[in-house]
Amino acid sequence: MSAPRLGRARHPPLPRTASRRPGRAARLGVLGWTGAALVTVVLLVALVSLLWTPYPPQAADPYARWAAPGGSHLLGTDASGRDVLSLLMAGARTALLVAVLGGALAGLTGVLLGAVGALTPHRVRTATAVLIDVLLAFPTVLLAMLLASVLGGSLGVVIGAVGLGFGVTIARVLRGEFRTAAASDYVLAARAAGMGPVRILRDHQLPAVSGVLIVQLSWTMALAVLAEAGLSYLGYGAGPEVASWGRMLADMQSYLAVYPLTVLWPGLAVTLTGLGFTLLGDGLRDAGGRR
């Protein structure tokens, strides 16, 4: 009497649903989708502005200063007679450029610092953690002003400041995520399977933190949009040749009492874009950052 081959005993059928990774459900929720829609609109406007704007954004028309909304200038003109709608559209480009490049730099900084702060030998790890905390205490706006005073104000400075300043915030969050992943059983199993640290990072640890990273990036891009507007407003960001919502605010604020509407548009653009990225981040977090 031989024992039945229990190894082949049962093949319980698996549910016939499409096989998918956990935690990637497309359940953004109403607010998440609102955020996604806002971001998409801004993106489309920026893309269209590359091909077409009602007027060349920087073309000043001395005969049409402070034109009223409606007519040939849908949102009116500013003090130098530039078309506000065209400026707004071109400003979206600048905002997104800083959001994307600043976000990418922040993500890179965050992943690098976070990984070094979590996965290296004890001394290096601790030193990095201290470094992260010190950098965190340094305000991003101040960092930008410092960079601008040395290098002169430019979008590059804004992107650099956003990348470093917000990158450190991401690093602190990812450090914890990397620590958790490093202590997991599946990483131990990977080590037992002969995988080296670099391949474990690529195959297990980066995918493990990717959900949190995406959420952080979305929030960082919201902050980047606000930072670009703020720094350009203060004169540390976009030069006069670049259309920027922050610059528009600065240019128009002296006329706030006379032409209140002109300040409304760039202000609204900044707010809605920032809100869009924030809501998208919230939605992504709720959708599956954590189970």
Next chain:
Amino acid sequence: MSGATGLVVSGLTIGINGERLLDGVDVAVAEGQRVGLVGGSGSGKSLTLRAVLGLLPSHAALGGSIRWDGVELLGAPERVLARVRGGEIGIVLQDPATALDPLRRVGAQITEGARRHHRVGRAGARALAVRLAEEVGLPSPADAVDRYPHELSGGQRQRVQIAAALSAEPRLLLADEPTTALDTVVQSQVLELLARLGRTRGLSTLFVTHDLAVLRRAADSASVLDAGRVVEHGPVERLLTSPVSATARALRDAARLTSWDGGRP
């Protein structure tokens, strides 16, 4: 039957999202009895326990009846459930690592039930905590009540859970696989403790497990569950020696294959 004391569950059905998870389950635990619910994962044994305490999600569709001392608990107002839950009926969960609040001292967690149900004062609570800690066999009880859960071992944490369940002087203890997360030595000690409490306090227990070797130390009679139905009921010794249902036989055979057979390798 309406005057009967103890727990009487009859014809209990539970459906969640249109799926019938429990299908007409009958279980009764009279005063002083030790009853087991045994079955594999997904058989509905833990679900039954949760239903008794009204701890199921609100969209669960329940049918049948759950009576405690003749009072219907199914659909009872929260006021009635709150008196019974953690008061007259205590519960011990599987994993002591997650069942305790990591940020509160052990003593406060032990006496929570007593303070809620019997209005015990602050000074009285501490004395009670120490007494309960001693009763469940925590080492140096006067010191243990001032510690946090992470400072205790798994077995000690499970003793804390049991002490907490006892603090409101319940008459029935629901135990949801309370020894599964423990090693065999500690498992054996916890089973010993529960048996002793049953004797000294006249406590009845409803004990959920998948392991017949555990069941025979924790209960005198048991119901065997499979896919939400009771497929067999009887004294535990009979389930071990001559199980009738295929489910009980499979559980018995599995337990035979993995439990101690007298030290012959």
Next chain:
Amino acid sequence: MTEELLTATELSRVHHGRGGRQRVALHPLSVALRRGESTAVVGGSGSGKSSLVRLLLGLDTPSTGTVTTGDGLPVTDRRWLRRTGVVLQDPATSLDPRMRVGRIVAEPLRGFRIRGDHDAAARSMLDRLGLPGDAADRYPHEFSGGQRQRIAIARALVHEPEVLVADEPLSALDVTVRARILTLLRELVAERGLTLLLVSHDLGIVQRVSERVLVLDDGRLVEDGTAQQVLSSPRSAAARRLVDAAPRLG
């Protein structure tokens, strides 16, 4: 005379906590494992059994002492790791939730840079362990606990190791599943001539698969003998406690 597989000399492990606090996971001990002799490391939780096994696998660095393989390699040499396969306690955490099962099972083939069709090797191993045909294309959360442990065993064996190290491979499973996986392990050990190094607190399991038993208590090796001797007439208090506590039916 059986061949030495691994020799540990004066091996110890101390963990350094915050504020200079030290916790001894393992007091110095010497032990030799022999090829073909299935050995169990037993003890309660916190006795140091998992620490010992990690040191023996070269996955942790000892505070003192050395471990060398039978042919004189240090245990940290990847050639030793290549000869071992590892199964951990809880398949819910030992399988990366974001990786497809086929890729999980083939991981040792990638890790040890073994040539050949990794995907085909993983699929045939999954088939041998009784998993459905399309298992390789799915994610771990789509499987039951028992099936997941089969996946973990498939990963441990796909590179055809000589030594199977199993750290509490059954304690996270239901009794019925436990019995099936235990039978499967015994089959595999016999079929492939594996040396099984089992970590367990459950002597009911140990008596069925191990020929030799090492008893750990509070980080100390308190008993080392044949399973026959340790289980039927334990000498140490720790071994006696384990024998008394072993789950029994009668």
